[in-house]
Amino acid sequence: MSLKNKVALITGSGSGLGKSIALQYARQGARVVIADLSSEAVTHTVEEIRALGGEAFGVTMDVSNETDVETGVKCAADYFGTIDILISNAGIQIVRPVEAFTLAEWKKMLAVHLDGAFLTTRACLKYMYAQKRGCIIYMGSAHAKTASKLKAPYVTAKHGLLGLCRVVAKEGALRGVRANMICPGYVRTPLVDKQIPQQAAALGVSEGEVIHMMLSETVDGEFTSENDIANVALFLGSLETNALTGQSLLVSHGWVME
Numbered sequence: 001m002s003l004k005n006k007v008a009l010i011t012g013s014g015s016g017l018g019k020s021i022a023l024q025y026a027r028q029g030a031r032v033v034i035a036d037l038s039s040e041a042v043t044h045t046v047e048e049i050r051a052l053g054g055e056a057f058g059v060t061m062d063v064s065n066e067t068d069v070e071t072g073v074k075c076a077a078d079y080f081g082t083i084d085i086l087i088s089n090a091g092i093q094i095v096r097p098v099e100a101f102t103l104a105e106w107k108k109m110l111a112v113h114l115d116g117a118f119l120t121t122r123a124c125l126k127y128m129y130a131q132k133r134g135c136i137i138y139m140g141s142a143h144a145k146t147a148s149k150l151k152a153p154y155v156t157a158k159h160g161l162l163g164l165c166r167v168v169a170k171e172g173a174l175r176g177v178r179a180n181m182i183c184p185g186y187v188r189t190p191l192v193d194k195q196i197p198q199q200a201a202a203l204g205v206s207e208g209e210v211i212h213m214m215l216s217e218t219v220d221g222e223f224t225s226e227n228d229i230a231n232v233a234l235f236l237g238s239l240e241t242n243a244l245t246g247q248s249l250l251v252s253h254g255w256v257m258e
């Protein structure tokens with residue numbers, strides 16, 4: 001099991017989970033494509049990986065924009081020669097009760113999570129099918145398996161992503177492509193740090209109570225770490241067998257069990 005010289009395109013890798021995965025992949029010898037909406041974050045992450053002796057190339061893209069994705073994936077594949085692994089990870093969060101969501105917010109959430117996963121999958125499959133080898137990892141969530149208040153579009157999108165993952169696993173199997181999903185519990189990334197005060201305000205409780213609610217159903221009251229998610233992504237990316245495809249792996253300190 002090795003990632004040596006594999007080309008891995010990771011969306012949302014300018015921050016949080018995507019960045020931790022990119023660093024871990026680069027340490028394991030992968031050539032990583034940093035794809036993010038923020039050009040500053042792209043530059044910073046590429047420089048960080050190169051400074052550590054890794055190979056990285058940056059593309060700025062909005063994963064929900066068809067032209068951005070087609071152009072960015074082609075640019076990355078031209079640079080490194082192909083795409084072996086896609087980690088569809090870019091995501092956002094908006095918290096409100098269902099009745100307070102605007103249609104624009106709902107559509108934006110579904111566009112980033114679902115259109116983004118579809119567009120990057122389609123663009124990368126072209127290279128994977130041509131070489132009859134590839135791996136796609138979707139960043140799901142425990143919210144692909146359960147629900148929480150205030151997160152209607154997020155929970156809807158993460159459940160939907162599981163459907164896409166399973167279809168890609170079925171269609172890709174005989175063409176050398178496998179697809180799996182990681183379902184993290186709460187990880188203290190900028191996405192969650194921003195959400196804690198917003199949720200506290202929406203529910204009229206303290207930030208401490210929000211954190212307590214987030215962790216109350218875990219087996220040990222602990223947040224999941226970026227490092228744990230990066231290691232699971234390493235395992236899924238390097239295990240080249242159809243024995244493990246179409247699966248969704250909960251990494252949530254036992255918050256959700258199945």
Ligand code: NAD
Binds near residue numbers: 091
């Ligand atoms: P984060 O906010 O730290 O990072 C998200 C990154 O995605 C940012 O760099 C942002 O610029 C980028 N991004 C946002 N919209 C984009 C777009 N349209 N196109 C391209 N890039 C875009 O968040 P994170 O916590 O690292 O989240 C990463 C993924 O993990 C998300 O899909 C999220 O739903 C999922 N997730 C996170 C947690 C958690 O607790 N942090 C738990 C479960 C799942």
